[in-house]
Amino acid sequence: MANHFRSPDAEPEKSPATRPAAPDTADAPADGAPTANEGLEPVVVETAHAPARESAFDPTNEPGFTSVFAPLRPTDEDESHINRSGAPTISMRDVTKIYPAQPNKPALENVSLDIYPGEFVFLVGHSGSGKSTFIKLLTRELKATGGKVIVAGQDLTTMRNWKVPYLRRQIGCVFQDFKLLPDKTTYENVAFTLECIGKPRSVVKAQVPEVLRLVGLQEKMDMYPDQLSGGEQQRVSVARAMVNRPPLLICDEPTGNLDPAISLGIMKLLERINRTGTTVLMATHDREMVDSMRKRVIALEAGHVVRDQERGGYGYYGAL
Numbered sequence: 001m002a003n004h005f006r007s008p009d010a011e012p013e014k015s016p017a018t019r020p021a022a023p024d025t026a027d028a029p030a031d032g033a034p035t036a037n038e039g040l041e042p043v044v045v046e047t048a049h050a051p052a053r054e055s056a057f058d059p060t061n062e063p064g065f066t067s068v069f070a071p072l073r074p075t076d077e078d079e080s081h082i083n084r085s086g087a088p089t090i091s092m093r094d095v096t097k098i099y100p101a102q103p104n105k106p107a108l109e110n111v112s113l114d115i116y117p118g119e120f121v122f123l124v125g126h127s128g129s130g131k132s133t134f135i136k137l138l139t140r141e142l143k144a145t146g147g148k149v150i151v152a153g154q155d156l157t158t159m160r161n162w163k164v165p166y167l168r169r170q171i172g173c174v175f176q177d178f179k180l181l182p183d184k185t186t187y188e189n190v191a192f193t194l195e196c197i198g199k200p201r202s203v204v205k206a207q208v209p210e211v212l213r214l215v216g217l218q219e220k221m222d223m224y225p226d227q228l229s230g231g232e233q234q235r236v237s238v239a240r241a242m243v244n245r246p247p248l249l250i251c252d253e254p255t256g257n258l259d260p261a262i263s264l265g266i267m268k269l270l271e272r273i274n275r276t277g278t279t280v281l282m283a284t285h286d287r288e289m290v291d292s293m294r295k296r297v298i299a300l301e302a303g304h305v306v307r308d309q310e311r312g313g314y315g316y317y318g319a320l
């Protein structure tokens with residue numbers, strides 16, 4: 001599969017210095033409300049300022065996803081389409097991370113692995129095993145103490161700081177606590193990501209409704225986060241992560257605050273996004289989800305990869 005990453009050397013739409021600070025990623029949104037959503041369906045509010053009831057949302061049942069987000073391969077296709085002969089999206093070589101506060105206990109030690117374009121990978125392990133550290137190394141929130149971390153051909157261990165925001169434009173992030181801006185509507189939360197990287201209004205007006213349709217929130221564009229259920233808020237955050245069409249989506253416990261039926265809807269959504277060619281890496285404690293999805297599973301224990309298994313389950317700790 002082609003590498004969809006853009007080089008950080010490619011000139012940005014706006015200088016980082018002129019971009020406002022972001023709440024959760026270097027790219028997230030700036031001030032200034034986007035335009036109103038003229039011509040959209042009226043929003044249905046079940047009870048003003050009360051979270052709407054939600055059934056499990058399955059995007060694969062939704063009509064009309066014939067856009068760029070349409071699946072490239074059918075639901076029942078296995079992982080054999082993954083081309084491992086090309087450049088990996090993520091490559092770690094002998095990566096070690098030692099926090100200064102714990103010099104004798106590496107959070108990660110000698111981790112080497114490759115994740116290829118189009119893969120869906122679960123990162124599992126007990127609390128403290130190193131999952132968050134692993135993710136933070138990929139977004140360059142942290143720098144490795146030793147070894148190489150390569151994302152889309154770019155060596156993050158030597159990357160200059162000014163290039164980091166351009167790296168992050170190519171990584172969508174979804175977190176357990178959603179990290180939505182409370183004073184912005186669904187539409188505005190998503191539009192903000194595009195506005196802050198200087199996308200023209202025409203692009204914002206085209207892409208935001210499209211991605212909101214993808215996540216099934218086209219009728220809740222004008223609602224504020226506190227008017228949405230937990231699952232709906234997480235779908236807004238998935239839409240925000242995807243609106244710039246990043247080739248890599250990193251999710252840190254995205255279903256951690258959701259009940260099982262709603263979690264399933266989020267997982268189906270992420271699976272659908274993965275079928276469009278987006279590489280998905282998800283750290284999770286959700287045993288049932290991992291067991292039911294049968295994707296590649298990378299298990300960490302005390303900073304070491306103890307299992308890397310195709311179509312794995314959560315709890316199997318067999319041979320590597």
Ligand SMILES: Nc1ncnc2c1ncn2[C@@H]1O[C@H](COP(=O)(O)OP(=O)(O)OP(=O)(O)O)[C@@H](O)[C@H]1O
Pocket residue numbers: 099100101102106107125126127128129130131132133134
């Ligand atoms: N800022 C820090 N300073 C010192 N030690 C840290 C720091 N952050 C994490 N650690 C240690 O690094 C190890 C890995 O932590 P990490 O947060 O990556 O684990 P995790 O698998 O994400 O855990 P959880 O599932 O609870 O989020 C743990 O021993 C933790 O105590």
